[in-house]
Amino acid sequence: MKSDKKIVLSESEIPRQWYNIQADMPCKLEPPLHPTTKRPVTPEDLSPIFPLELIKQEASVERWIDIPQEIIDKYRIWRPTPVIRAYELEKALDTPAKIYYKYEGASPAGSHKxxxxxxxxxxxxxxxxxxxxxxxxxxxxxxxxxxxxxxxxxxxxxxxxxxxxxxxxxxxxxxxxxxxxxxxxxxxxxxxxxxxxxxxxxxxxxxxxxxxxxxxxxxxxxxxxxxxGSVLNHVILHQTVIGLETQKQLEKVGEYPDVVVGCCGGGSNFAGLAFPFLKDKFTGTNIRAVAVEPTACPTLTRGVFAYDYGDLGKLTPITKMYTLGHNFMPPGIHAGGLRYHGESPLVSQLYHNGFIEAQAYHQTEVFEAAVLFAKSEGIIPAPESSHAIKGAIVEALKAKEEGRSKTILFCLSGHGHFDMTAYDNYISGKMEVPGDEQPLQANMISLPEI
Amino acid sequence: MKSDKKIVLSESEIPRQWYNIQADMPCKLEPPLHPTTKRPVTPEDLSPIFPLELIKQEASVERWIDIPQEIIDKYRIWRPTPVIRAYELEKALDTPAKIYYKYEGASPAGSHKxxxxxxxxxxxxxxxxxxxxxxxxxxxxxxxxxxxxxxxxxxxxxxxxxxxxxxxxxxxxxxxxxxxxxxxxxxxxxxxxxxxxxxxxxxxxxxxxxxxxxxxxxxxxxxxxxxxGSVLNHVILHQTVIGLETQKQLEKVGEYPDVVVGCCGGGSNFAGLAFPFLKDKFTGTNIRAVAVEPTACPTLTRGVFAYDYGDLGKLTPITKMYTLGHNFMPPGIHAGGLRYHGESPLVSQLYHNGFIEAQAYHQTEVFEAAVLFAKSEGIIPAPESSHAIKGAIVEALKAKEEGRSKTILFCLSGHGHFDMTAYDNYISGKMEVPGDEQPLQANMISLPEI
CATH class of the missing domain: 3.40.50.1100 (Rossmann fold)
Incomplete structure (x- = not known):
C-alpha cells in the first residue's frame, strides 16, 4: 500500500516563529534609499504608513521572530496546510521522480497571501x-x-x-x-x-x-x-511559515527535497517556501531553489541588478533589486500576479549571489502544465502558481530522461477559481501562441542615479 | 488554550464501508414504479443506463457496503475532510452553543458531489x-x-x-x-x-x-x-462517508451532536451527514435531524407525500416522495441546487415517519447568514450550503435565548466561488426582499394515477 497522499500536521505544530533569512545570508542587503533624498530610509520615513512592529521586522537581523498567539489563532482557521504527494501527476508523467507540493490555496482567500x-x-x-x-x-x-x-x-x-x-x-x-x-x-x-x-x-x-x-x-x-502583499522583507518573513511547516511535514515521511520550485513575481511565495531550506544550503546542504517567472516579465532572467523605484510614481523607497525598469509595461498575460517590474530585494540578492536559479516560461506551456495538473491531481491552479507546476514538471521529465529518482517540492500558491476567463482562452485555442521572445523595452535608462 | 479548531483524520481513517440506512429504517421504502407500466421497476429496466453494481446498491438492504480500494485511492485526494469548530461564528452570535461544521467544499470539485x-x-x-x-x-x-x-x-x-x-x-x-x-x-x-x-x-x-x-x-x-447527482438511494449511500467520518471526528473530542443540520434539495448532503446519526436514533439516542430548504421550493414543508415523476418528461421511474408536483416551476432563486420539485425517497420516508424535521427560509435571510459566516469563519459558502448555516444559526440563537449549551453540527457542502453574481445581488441590495410566501402552483392535479 502506498504512503498517504497528504502529509498533515496538527494545529499544535503550526510554527511559533517566523524565519528571518537576514540573520544567515552571507551577503547583506544594500539599504533602501529615500525616493527623493536618496539617503538610507529611516524608521521615521516609514512610520506614516507602517506600524512600528512591521518597520522593526523589515530591518531586523534576528534569526527567529515570535508569532503572537493572536495571529496563530487566525492562522489555524486554515493552517497547517497540507503537503501533497502528486502520485497522479507522477503517473501521468511516467517519471521516477517523487513530486510533493505544498498547497496554500486552502486558505479562505484562496492563496498564500x-x-x-x-x-x-x-x-x-x-x-x-x-x-x-x-x-x-x-x-x-x-x-x-x-x-x-x-x-x-x-x-x-x-x-x-x-x-x-x-x-x-x-x-x-x-x-x-x-x-x-x-x-x-x-x-x-x-x-x-x-x-x-x-x-x-x-x-x-x-x-x-x-x-x-x-x-x-x-x-x-x-x-x-x-x-x-509582496516584495518587502517583513512580507517574506511572514511567508516563511510555508517552508517551516513543509520541513516538518517532509521530515515525517523521511524526505528531503533535491529541488524546491516556486513561481516568482514579487517573490513572496517562492521565498516563503525556499528560505527555510536555503538556511540549510548556507551550511552546505546540497539543495537547489528554482524561481519560475513568465517570459513576458522576466525580471530575474533578463533584468539587471540595480537600485530602482518600486512604483511608477516614484513614491516608494529605491531598493537594490533585479528590475526591468520601473516603467516597464509587461504584456497583459493572465498571470497578473507575476506582472511586476521588480523583485524582492532578498530574492534578488540571493539570486545575485548564486543561491537561487531562475527559469522563464511562456504562458501557453504554463497553461498546458496547469490542465495536466488539474486532470490528474484534481485541483485547478491559479495561473501564477502554474508556473511552479511547469517548473516541477520540467524537473520531473529531466529525472526521467536521466533515469534517476529525485525529490521535487513546489509551492501551489493558490487555486484558479477566479481565472476561468484565462482557462477559457487557453482551451478555446485563443491564447497567444508564443513566437520569439519579445525584445525588452529599453527602460534601463530610467534607473535612478544614485 | 482552546481545543483545535479543525478536527482532522488520517487517510487510514477514511471509512472502508458506506452505511445503508435501508437495513435499519423502521418503515421500508415503497417500490419505484415504471413510468409507463406503473409496475415495480426491475433491474432490467435500469440496465440500459446504470451498471449492475449501482443497480444492486439501489435496492440493497445490506447494512454495510464495502468501498473498493480504487475508490479510496481517489477519495484520499481530498478526504478525510475536516470537521471545524466554528469558534468565530459562536463569538459573533454570542451563543453558549458549540457549533461544528463538516466542510465538504475542500474537494477539487468544490462540493460533496x-x-x-x-x-x-x-x-x-x-x-x-x-x-x-x-x-x-x-x-x-x-x-x-x-x-x-x-x-x-x-x-x-x-x-x-x-x-x-x-x-x-x-x-x-x-x-x-x-x-x-x-x-x-x-x-x-x-x-x-x-x-x-x-x-x-x-x-x-x-x-x-x-x-x-x-x-x-x-x-x-x-x-x-x-x-x-442526488435523490437516488445509491447516491445517498455514497454520501454517508460524510457522516461516518464526522462521527469518528466528534468522538475524538468527546462530542455528540444534539442536532444535525443540512440543506436539502434532492437530499444527498443532508442524508450523507445525518443518516449515520439516525442509525443511533433508531435505537433510542436523542438526536434531532433538521433539513433546511428554501421557501421558494418548500418540498418537505409544503409538499405532499405521494408517487410522482422525477422529471418533466416523465421518463424516470415514479417514486413515493415529498413533491410539489413534477411540473412545479420554482422561482429563479440563487440556490439553484435546491430548485427541485421532489425529494429523495429515503429522506421523504424518514420525514414522513417523524425521524427528520424540516425548516424553510427566504433567500435574503439565508444570504445574511452566509455573509456573517464568511466574515467570521472566512469561508465563502455556496448559496445552497448557506441554508444549513441559517438553520444552525437559528438553533444557536435558540440556545442563547434558553441560556443553555447545545452541540450543533451542520454540513457545509460547498464553497461559493462560482456564485459571486448572487452575492453581488445581495450586497448591492438588489436581491428580492421576501414578502408573504408565494402561493404554490396548483400542480398536484398532475400527480400520476397509480
Whole structure:
C-alpha cells in the first residue's frame, strides 16, 4: 500500500516563529534609499504608513521572530496546510521522480497571501490603526487583506486597477463579501488619481498608479495605514511559515527535497517556501531553489541588478533589486500576479549571489502544465502558481530522461477559481501562441542615479 | 488554550464501508414504479443506463457496503475532510452553543458531489462503459462528474440548462478544464432537445428537460451510461462517508451532536451527514435531524407525500416522495441546487415517519447568514450550503435565548466561488426582499394515477 497522499500536521505544530533569512545570508542587503533624498530610509520615513512592529521586522537581523498567539489563532482557521504527494501527476508523467507540493490555496482567500495579510492587520490593529489601504491587480492580495481586516474588525479600502475592476467583477464581489470597500483606480479619491483622470478620463489604470493612490490615502489619514502583499522583507518573513511547516511535514515521511520550485513575481511565495531550506544550503546542504517567472516579465532572467523605484510614481523607497525598469509595461498575460517590474530585494540578492536559479516560461506551456495538473491531481491552479507546476514538471521529465529518482517540492500558491476567463482562452485555442521572445523595452535608462 | 479548531483524520481513517440506512429504517421504502407500466421497476429496466453494481446498491438492504480500494485511492485526494469548530461564528452570535461544521467544499470539485461522482465513474468504468452523460443546473454536479471522469480517463458529456450555460460561463469552463463536453440544453443532439427547439427555438431549458436529454443520450449508445447527482438511494449511500467520518471526528473530542443540520434539495448532503446519526436514533439516542430548504421550493414543508415523476418528461421511474408536483416551476432563486420539485425517497420516508424535521427560509435571510459566516469563519459558502448555516444559526440563537449549551453540527457542502453574481445581488441590495410566501402552483392535479 502506498504512503498517504497528504502529509498533515496538527494545529499544535503550526510554527511559533517566523524565519528571518537576514540573520544567515552571507551577503547583506544594500539599504533602501529615500525616493527623493536618496539617503538610507529611516524608521521615521516609514512610520506614516507602517506600524512600528512591521518597520522593526523589515530591518531586523534576528534569526527567529515570535508569532503572537493572536495571529496563530487566525492562522489555524486554515493552517497547517497540507503537503501533497502528486502520485497522479507522477503517473501521468511516467517519471521516477517523487513530486510533493505544498498547497496554500486552502486558505479562505484562496492563496498564500493570507499568511501575511493576517499579521499585517494584527500589528496595525494593536498599533491603534482602524483602517488599511492597499492596491490589487489580479485580486489575490486584495482578497487576502479584506479577509484579514474582517477577522480583526478593521476597515479595508482596496484600489483595484480599473481594467481588473471591469474584467474581474467576481474578485470585486469576493472582497465586498468581507466588507471591503473596492475602488476602481484611477479614482477621484486621491491627487494621484485625479491627475491621471485629468490627463486621460478613460485610463484603465496600472498597478503602479494604484500603489500611489493607496499610499497617498494612507499618508493622508492618521487612522489609516498602508499594506503591501509582496516584495518587502517583513512580507517574506511572514511567508516563511510555508517552508517551516513543509520541513516538518517532509521530515515525517523521511524526505528531503533535491529541488524546491516556486513561481516568482514579487517573490513572496517562492521565498516563503525556499528560505527555510536555503538556511540549510548556507551550511552546505546540497539543495537547489528554482524561481519560475513568465517570459513576458522576466525580471530575474533578463533584468539587471540595480537600485530602482518600486512604483511608477516614484513614491516608494529605491531598493537594490533585479528590475526591468520601473516603467516597464509587461504584456497583459493572465498571470497578473507575476506582472511586476521588480523583485524582492532578498530574492534578488540571493539570486545575485548564486543561491537561487531562475527559469522563464511562456504562458501557453504554463497553461498546458496547469490542465495536466488539474486532470490528474484534481485541483485547478491559479495561473501564477502554474508556473511552479511547469517548473516541477520540467524537473520531473529531466529525472526521467536521466533515469534517476529525485525529490521535487513546489509551492501551489493558490487555486484558479477566479481565472476561468484565462482557462477559457487557453482551451478555446485563443491564447497567444508564443513566437520569439519579445525584445525588452529599453527602460534601463530610467534607473535612478544614485 | 482552546481545543483545535479543525478536527482532522488520517487517510487510514477514511471509512472502508458506506452505511445503508435501508437495513435499519423502521418503515421500508415503497417500490419505484415504471413510468409507463406503473409496475415495480426491475433491474432490467435500469440496465440500459446504470451498471449492475449501482443497480444492486439501489435496492440493497445490506447494512454495510464495502468501498473498493480504487475508490479510496481517489477519495484520499481530498478526504478525510475536516470537521471545524466554528469558534468565530459562536463569538459573533454570542451563543453558549458549540457549533461544528463538516466542510465538504475542500474537494477539487468544490462540493460533496465528488463523493458519489467518483464511485459512479468507477463502477461504470469497471463495467466497460467509456462515457457518461448527465445534466447540470447550478453546475456543482456537472463539475463533480467531470472531475471523476478525468480521474478514470472516461468521456463525459454534460447537458447544462441553457440559462445556466449562458449565465455561468465560468462553471462551463471549470468542467471543460477536466475535459468534459458541455452542451447547452435544449440541444439538437437528442429528440427531446429537438422537439423543444421546434416548439421554441429560444427556449432557455430546464433541469427536467436536461435530464431527459442525458437519459436519451445514455439509452441510445451502448458505450454510454447515465449518472445522477442526488435523490437516488445509491447516491445517498455514497454520501454517508460524510457522516461516518464526522462521527469518528466528534468522538475524538468527546462530542455528540444534539442536532444535525443540512440543506436539502434532492437530499444527498443532508442524508450523507445525518443518516449515520439516525442509525443511533433508531435505537433510542436523542438526536434531532433538521433539513433546511428554501421557501421558494418548500418540498418537505409544503409538499405532499405521494408517487410522482422525477422529471418533466416523465421518463424516470415514479417514486413515493415529498413533491410539489413534477411540473412545479420554482422561482429563479440563487440556490439553484435546491430548485427541485421532489425529494429523495429515503429522506421523504424518514420525514414522513417523524425521524427528520424540516425548516424553510427566504433567500435574503439565508444570504445574511452566509455573509456573517464568511466574515467570521472566512469561508465563502455556496448559496445552497448557506441554508444549513441559517438553520444552525437559528438553533444557536435558540440556545442563547434558553441560556443553555447545545452541540450543533451542520454540513457545509460547498464553497461559493462560482456564485459571486448572487452575492453581488445581495450586497448591492438588489436581491428580492421576501414578502408573504408565494402561493404554490396548483400542480398536484398532475400527480400520476397509480
Amino acid at each position: 493570507a499568511n501575511t495579510s493576517v499579521p499585517q492587520a494584527y500589528y496595525n490593529k494593536t498599533a491603534g490603526i482602524k483602517r488599511l489601504a492597499t492596491e490589487t491587480g489580479a485580486g489575490q492580495w486584495g482578497s487576502a487583506l479584506s479577509l484579514a481586516c474582517s477577522f480583526y474588525d478593521m476597515e479595508c479600502t482596496v484600489y483595484m486597477v480599473k481594467i481588473s475592476y471591469n474584467q474581474k467583477p467576481y474578485r470585486r464581489s469576493f472582497m465586498q463579501i468581507y466588507g471591503a470597500e473596492v475602488i476602481a483606480s484611477p479614482s477621484d479619491r486621491t491627487q494621484a488619481g485625479r491627475d491621471m483622470l485629468a490627463l486621460d478620463p478613460d485610463s484603465l489604470g496600472s498597478l503602479g498608479l494604484a500603489i500611489s493612490e493607496a499610499v497617498e490615502d494612507a499618508s493622508s489619514r492618521p487612522d489609516t495605514n498602508y499594506a503591501l | 465528488a463523493n458519489t461522482s467518483v464511485p459512479q465513474a468507477y463502477y461504470n468504468k469497471t463495467a466497460g462503459i467509456k462515457r457518461l452523460a448527465t445534466e447540470t443546473g447550478a453546475g456543482q454536479w456537472g463539475s463533480a462528474l467531470s472531475l471523476a471522469c478525468s480521474f478514470y480517463d472516461m468521456e463525459c458529456t454534460v447537458y447544462m440548462v441553457k440559462i445556466s450555460y449562458n449565465q455561468k460561463p465560468y462553471r462551463r469552463s471549470f468542467m471543460q478544464i477536466y475535459g468534459a463536453e458541455v452542451i447547452a440544453s435544449p440541444s439538437d443532439r437528442t429528440q427531446a432537445g429537438r422537439d423543444m427547439l421546434a416548439l421554441d427555438p429560444d427556449s432557455l431549458g430546464s433541469l427536467g428537460l436536461a435530464i431527459s436529454e442525458a437519459v436519451e443520450d445514455a439509452s441510445s449508445r451502448p458505450d454510454t451510461n447515465y449518472a445522477l
